[in-house]
Amino acid sequence: MKASVYIGTFVAAALGVQAGVVAPTQPSIRNVYTFPKNTFIENIAVRSNSKLLITSMSVPDLFLIDPTVANATAPIVHTFANATGISGIAEISPDVFALVTGVWDLINTRAQLGSLAVWTVDFNRRTTPLVRFVTQIQNSTIFNGIVRHPTNPRILLAADSALGAVWRVDLVSGAYGVAFVSPLLAPTETAHLGINGLKAAGSHLYFTNSAQKYFGKVGIDANGNQVGAIEVISNATAAGADVVYDDIALNLNKKRKNGQAAPEAWIASHPDYAIGVSLVDGSQRVIADAVKLLNPTSAAFGRGSFKEEKTLYVTNGGEFTPEWDLINEGVVAIDLR
Ligand SMILES: *[C@@H]1O[C@H](CO)[C@@H](O)[C@H](O)[C@H]1NC(C)=O
Numbered sequence: 207m208k209a210s211v212y213i214g215t216f217v218a219a220a221l222g223v224q225a226g227v228v229a230p231t232q233p234s235i236r237n238v239y240t241f242p243k244n245t246f247i248e249n250i251a252v253r254s255n256s257k258l259l260i261t262s263m264s265v266p267d268l269f270l271i272d273p274t275v276a277n278a279t280a281p282i283v284h285t286f287a288n289a290t291g292i293s294g295i296a297e298i299s300p301d302v303f304a305l306v307t308g309v310w311d312l313i314n315t316r317a318q319l320g321s322l323a324v325w326t327v328d329f330n331r332r333t334t335p336l337v338r339f340v341t342q343i344q345n346s347t348i349f350n351g352i353v354r355h356p357t358n359p360r361i362l363l364a365a366d367s368a369l370g371a372v373w374r375v376d377l378v379s380g381a382y383g384v385a386f387v388s389p390l391l392a393p394t395e396t397a398h399l400g401i402n403g404l405k406a407a408g409s410h411l412y413f414t415n416s417a418q419k420y421f422g423k424v425g426i427d428a429n430g431n432q433v434g435a436i437e438v439i440s441n442a443t444a445a446g447a448d449v450v451y452d453d454i455a456l457n458l459n460k461k462r463k464n465g466q467a468a469p470e471a472w473i474a475s476h477p478d479y480a481i482g483v484s485l486v487d488g489s490q491r492v493i494a495d496a497v498k499l500l501n502p503t504s505a506a507f508g509r510g511s512f513k514e515e516k517t518l519y520v521t522n523g524g525e526f527t528p529e530w531d532l533i534n535e536g537v538v539a540i541d542l543r
């Protein structure tokens with residue numbers, strides 16, 4: 207697997223890249239919004255009207271950002287009761303989003319047992335969105351990435367980074383349980399987040415395992431049960447010794463200039479990367495930027511216009527000051543061509 211490295215100015219300077227060595231052009235990275243300190247930014251979903259929905263594991267607020275205006279603001283859509291933060295968010299039907307709240311222990315990235323809850327937020331209204339409680343999960347300590355089942359609209363699938371499992375939640379009845387569990391989805395003794403990002407397409411789930419440092423896929427049936435073996439698509443270590451994969455954005459409709467299909471995934475990766483992975487051959491394109499990419503936690507393509515669809519939004523978890531304040535958490539835009 208080959209990895210071509212797009213070196214940002216800062217990194218190039220730090221590495222002392224010599225004159226005459228032509229680094230491939232780095233796509234431009236724009237800051238969209240920076241949150242106040244100690245607002246750990248976790249996940250992103252994009253509405254069809256271009257607006258970004260942003261979750262934070264440190265506050266129980268759902269934020270809405272219009273990335274198409276200068277000097278974007280981040281008004282709160284809703285503040286969730288009985289929670290300290292929000293993890294995954296995913297669209298489950300047009301302009302209706304599911305999300306997961308919990309009472310989080312951020313050091314250990316686990317929720318208090320019994321505190322995880324699934325909610326839906328419906329924007330198909332003129333006034334304030336309709337927020338609906340779906341269910342409380344009694345026996346998981348983390349739902350990380352979530353995704354609606356690709357064909358069954360009743361089923362939400364959730365990545366349990368602690369148990370190494372994919373759960374299913376019936377969005378209508380609120381019933382839930384483990385769909386499948388595997389050692390390949392589990393964390394390790396030294397890294398406590400196993401399966402992390404989760405996306406779905408066709409009859410497959412695409413996921414990252416942060417601890418085991420790979421991006422993979424697995425077949426599922428109409429109820430979310432595992433079909434066939436888990437396959438590794440790319441290895442984080444092959445992209446860089448320090449790369450830790452986090453959440454994923456899929457771009458299945460990408461075509462080369464000659465019209466050939468070139469489906470890809472973009473993976474928000476710690477500490478300073480956005481990594482494009484070809485779903486055809488697993489080759490990786492590494493965008494590194496130690497100034498603008500600060501512990502990237504998730505990524506999503508823009509929507510609503512041709513320009514937005516070429517824009518990859520990446521959430522930054524932020525960086526710690528010497529006083530252990532988290533700063534520069536937010537959203538940046540990468541203009542991919
Ligand atoms: C955005 O902020 C800059 C700097 O404060 C200011 O000069 C500019 O007028 C603002 N633009 C808009 C559209 O508010």
Ligand SMILES: *[C@@H]1O[C@H](CO)[C@@H](O)[C@H](O)[C@H]1NC(C)=O
Nearest residue numbers: 285286287288289323339342
């Ligand atoms: C929050 O918890 C309290 C106490 O258990 C409960 O009465 C209330 O219904 C909960 N609120 C929501 C929105 O779940």
Ligand SMILES: *[C@@H]1O[C@H](CO)[C@@H](O)[C@H](O)[C@H]1NC(C)=O
Nearest residue numbers: 344345346369381382383384
């Ligand atoms: C969690 O609880 C559900 C519902 O009671 C049950 O079906 C499931 O087997 C439990 N799973 C685990 C991992 O404890």
Ligand SMILES: *[C@@H]1O[C@H](CO)[C@@H](O)[C@H](O)[C@H]1NC(C)=O
Nearest residue numbers: 418419420438441442443444
């Ligand atoms: C990734 O590559 C490393 C280094 O070659 C190897 O040790 C590791 O087993 C690979 N991981 C997977 C999941 O293939």
